[in-house]
Amino acid sequence: MESIKARKPITSIKPRVAIISTKIGSLAGTERIVGREHSRIRLRILVRDGAACVKCGKGVNLVVDHIVPLFRGGVEGDENRQLLCSDPCHRLKSEQEERERGNQTG
Numbered sequence: 001m002e003s004i005k006a007r008k009p010i011t012s013i014k015p016r017v018a019i020i021s022t023k024i025g026s027l028a029g030t031e032r033i034v035g036r037e038h039s040r041i042r043l044r045i046l047v048r049d050g051a052a053c054v055k056c057g058k059g060v061n062l063v064v065d066h067i068v069p070l071f072r073g074g075v076e077g078d079e080n081r082q083l084l085c086s087d088p089c090h091r092l093k094s095e096q097e098e099r100e101r102g103n104q105t106g
């Protein structure tokens, strides 16, 4: 006679792994960045760069920075974006860019 097997309650639930595609098609060009799109870009760069400043590796107060600033002909595309901590890396870079911008009027 077969004994009734007691059903085991589900005890192990595998955590859902969020797979975020970081492979972005060629978005180079002049796309207009507004609102929701901007936060999507931020998330994309955050994932791509490992949620850490690309210069010092800090993982707090991160901002998306244009590697080549737009005023110097930089493009609005992920290849021209990087993750920096707001201080000191982005602050120092901005200060330098401000100086450069001041020098080249026109």
Ligand SMILES: [Zn+2]
Binding pocket: 053, 054, 055, 056, 057, 058, 084, 085, 087, 088, 089, 090
């Ligand atoms: Zn940094």
